[in-house]
Amino acid sequence: MAVQDSRDDKMTISIHAFRRLPQYYNYLKLLRNAGVEQVSAPIIAKKMGLNEVQVRKDLAAVSERGGKPRTGFNVIELLRDIGRYLGYDNIQDAVLVGAGYLGSALLSYKGFEEYGVKIVAAFDNNNECVGSENFSRIIYPVDKLPDLCKRLNVRIGIITVPGESAQEICDLMVKSGIQVIWNFAPVHLLAAKEIFVQNENMAVSLALLSQHLAAHEEGAQ
Amino acid sequence: MAVQDSRDDKMTISIHAFRRLPQYYNYLKLLRNAGVEQVSAPIIAKKMGLNEVQVRKDLAAVSERGGKPRTGFNVIELLRDIGRYLGYDNIQDAVLVGAGYLGSALLSYKGFEEYGVKIVAAFDNNNECVGSENFSRIIYPVDKLPDLCKRLNVRIGIITVPGESAQEICDLMVKSGIQVIWNFAPVHLLAAKEIFVQNENMAVSLALLSQHLAAHEEGAQ
DNA sequence: TAGATTGTTAATCGATTAACAATC
DNA sequence: TAGATTGTTAATCGATTAACAATC
Numbered sequence: 001m002a003v004q005d006s007r008d009d010k011m012t013i014s015i016h017a018f019r020r021l022p023q024y025y026n027y028l029k030l031l032r033n034a035g036v037e038q039v040s041a042p043i044i045a046k047k048m049g050l051n052e053v054q055v056r057k058d059l060a061a062v063s064e065r066g067g068k069p070r071t072g073f074n075v076i077e078l079l080r081d082i083g084r085y086l087g088y089d090n091i092q093d094a095v096l097v098g099a100g101y102l103g104s105a106l107l108s109y110k111g112f113e114e115y116g117v118k119i120v121a122a123f124d125n126n127n128e129c130v131g132s133e134n135f136s137r138i139i140y141p142v143d144k145l146p147d148l149c150k151r152l153n154v155r156i157g158i159i160t161v162p163g164e165s166a167q168e169i170c171d172l173m174v175k176s177g178i179q180v181i182w183n184f185a186p187v188h189l190l191a192a193k194e195i196f197v198q199n200e201n202m203a204v205s206l207a208l209l210s211q212h213l214a215a216h217e218e219g220a221q
Numbered sequence: 222m223a224v225q226d227s228r229d230d231k232m233t234i235s236i237h238a239f240r241r242l243p244q245y246y247n248y249l250k251l252l253r254n255a256g257v258e259q260v261s262a263p264i265i266a267k268k269m270g271l272n273e274v275q276v277r278k279d280l281a282a283v284s285e286r287g288g289k290p291r292t293g294f295n296v297i298e299l300l301r302d303i304g305r306y307l308g309y310d311n312i313q314d315a316v317l318v319g320a321g322y323l324g325s326a327l328l329s330y331k332g333f334e335e336y337g338v339k340i341v342a343a344f345d346n347n348n349e350c351v352g353s354e355n356f357s358r359i360i361y362p363v364d365k366l367p368d369l370c371k372r373l374n375v376r377i378g379i380i381t382v383p384g385e386s387a388q389e390i391c392d393l394m395v396k397s398g399i400q401v402i403w404n405f406a407p408v409h410l411l412a413a414k415e416i417f418v419q420n421e422n423m424a425v426s427l428a429l430l431s432q433h434l435a436a437h438e439e440g441a442q
Numbered sequence: 443t444a445g446a447t448t449g450t451t452a453a454t455c456g457a458t459t460a461a462c463a464a465t466c
Numbered sequence: 467t468a469g470a471t472t473g474t475t476a477a478t479c480g481a482t483t484a485a486c487a488a489t490c
Contacts (some may be wrong), residue, residue: 014481018432022424026407040447048409051483056449062254069447069489085377085432086424105326111407115427156430163247180430186247186332188269198426203243203307205419206336209377209401210308210418213237234458261471277473290471291464311455 012013013061020058021082023048028079039071088116095178097169098161099124099139102184106160107135117156121148142172149176156180163187169199234282237265241279242303243270243336249300265410309337314375316399318390319382320345320360323405327381338377341351341371363393377401384408391418 007025017192027047030040041059059073063081067073070136083089091113096103099122106112107122121140124130129139140148157178159169166185173181180196183189188198248268252260262280266273280294281287284302288294304310312334317324320343327333328343343360345351350360361369369375378399380390387406394402401417404410410418 002445016481017426019422019425022422022428023409026424027409030408042447047411050449053449053483054481056447057482059450067448070445071490072447085423086428087435088428090435092431092434101326101329105322108322111423112427114326115424116431117427155434180433182426182430187251188244188248188270196430198429200426201240202245203247203336204240205403205421206333206338207239207243207307207309208419209403209417210311210313210337212401213313213376214308214311237457263471272458273471274473275457277471278458281473288472290473291469292466293471 003126004088009111013058015185017058017061020048020050020054021062021086023054024058025079025082025086025088028075028082029077036075037070039075039078041067041136042073086116088114091116092156093118093120093152094146094158094182095120095149095154095173096122096158096160096183097124097142097145097173098159099126099129103158104134106158107137119158120152136168142169145172146176147158148175149178154178156182158182158184159189160184224413232278240277241269241271241275242307245276245279246300246303246307246309249296250302253300255314257296259293259294260299262288262294263354284349307337309335312337312339312371314339314341315377315379315403316341316366316375316394317343317379317381318345318363318366318371318394319380319405320347320350320355321381324379324381327379328358331423340379341373352406363390367397368391370394370399375399379403379404379412381404381405 024044027037041055042052045055048055056067059078062085063073063078065077065081094117096106096119099107103122103124107119112118119137122134122137123142123145124139125142127169130141132139139150155178157173157180159166159173159181161169163185166183166187167189169179170183170189170191174191174195179194180190180198181201182198184200186203187200188199191197245265246403248265249260255349262276263273269276277288280299283306284294284299286298315338317327317340320328324345324388328340330357331340340358343355343358344363344366345360346363351362353360376399377400378394380387380394380402382390384406387408388410391402391404391410391412395412395416400415401419402410402412403419403421406422407422407424409420412418
């Protein structure tokens with residue numbers, strides 16, 4: 001459950017804490033843009049609906065300089081520390097397979113680089129889009145994937161193909177040297193232990209929505 | 222941390238267990254489509270990388286009929302039980318605001334109904350898309366939102382606008398009677414306690430990818 | 443100084459896992 | 467019967483929260 005820190009010291013934080021960091025990051029960006037210079041853990045906690053001790057512990061794990069009694073944390077510095085911890089400062093190349101609607105939406109999204117990821121090439125076997133340009137990136141046929149990944153040393157693969165072909169694409173990516181896979185297809189991908197597969201599970205989210213409505217309904221009746 | 226069950230009995234499961242259910246669901250669908258009739262907890266556990274006791278407990282929480290020693294669980298029945306538990310059998314209407322690339326991708330996705338959600342209308346203030354059709358749904362100007370939501374008694378709202386306008390749309394949705402919000406904008410939305418906000422945080426996922434690469438890199442050097 | 447905030451140590455809470463009897 | 471699998475009770479593990487001394 002622990003996330004290995006990429007810095008020199010060997011501090012690790014829990015996966016739960018890790019998932020909270022981007023929340024802090026987004027909020028701190030808002031503060032910075034509004035010109036706010038200092039912020040305290042209680043304020044962050046209240047905004048995020050978290051416990052203030054938890055916030056302090058999370059921040060202590062990623063920021064060595066820490067906060068100051070009375071004044072709290074410096075927004076700019078904290079933002080930099082969290083960004084560094086999350087790898088947002090270190091842009092990695094990525095390839096995307098499946099240039100359908102979702103794939104195109106991701107290709108069009110300009111915010112990825114802000115979070116350390118840049119899509120350098122897209123692939124699809126659909127004849128309509130092969131060879132076409134999609135948001136200034138050419139869509140290549142899938143059989144060009146291994147060569148390109150090896151040549152550019154790409155390590156992140158994004159899968160936006162239908163469920164049926166996702167495992168096949170996953171296998172091809174692994175063969176091409178991809179180490180980290182971001183999967184949007186609604187299947188659980190099997191890969192060697194050293195490959196990290198991050199499933200973007202829409203089904204979970206949708207279930208949470210339905211669940212909440214159903215629970216609420218019962219309470220109301 | 223517990224999720225209120227929508228059925229008659231008052232059984233609750235942890236949010237962690239709840240999030241695993243769609244995984245089982247997807248896997249069971251594959252099995253059913255392959256004609257497999259029975260499956261055991263150890264097999265599911267191995268496939269999902271989970272502990273078999275955990276799987277058994279999760280399944281026990283949603284399926285009253287349970288499994289049989291030696292043979293395990295009936296795939297079809299289990300699928301039905303999980304689907305019912307997750308609300309996939311009870312389709313709810315939803316509205317979407319923000320018909321940009323991501324919004325369009327969601328509009329084009331035909332799988333939502335399988336998971337209990339149906340987008341009945343989309344809204345956007347961008348002149349280019351207002352009044353246009355996007356995947357056979359007309360895009361309405363945002364000021365039509367309250368009336369339509371109230372008229373159709375829509376309770377799910379999907380936000381795919383930029384971060385800057387997300388809170389404003391959130392507020393409008395709440396005023397329009399929306400009870401559950403699925404937020405794709407990279408901001409933490411503030412809403413009354415009884416409104417359920419599900420944040421689809423891409424920043425978390427991207428950070429996890431970077432993190433894994435960084436950790437791996439250090440180990441390799 | 444007084445008081446808000448910090449960081450840390452200890453207590454609590456809850457989820458996961460191990461052990462085991464029951465079943466077909 | 468033997469053995470795989472079930473469901474449950476107890477032990478373990480880890481995350482969250484409470485309590486508190488230190489600081490500016």
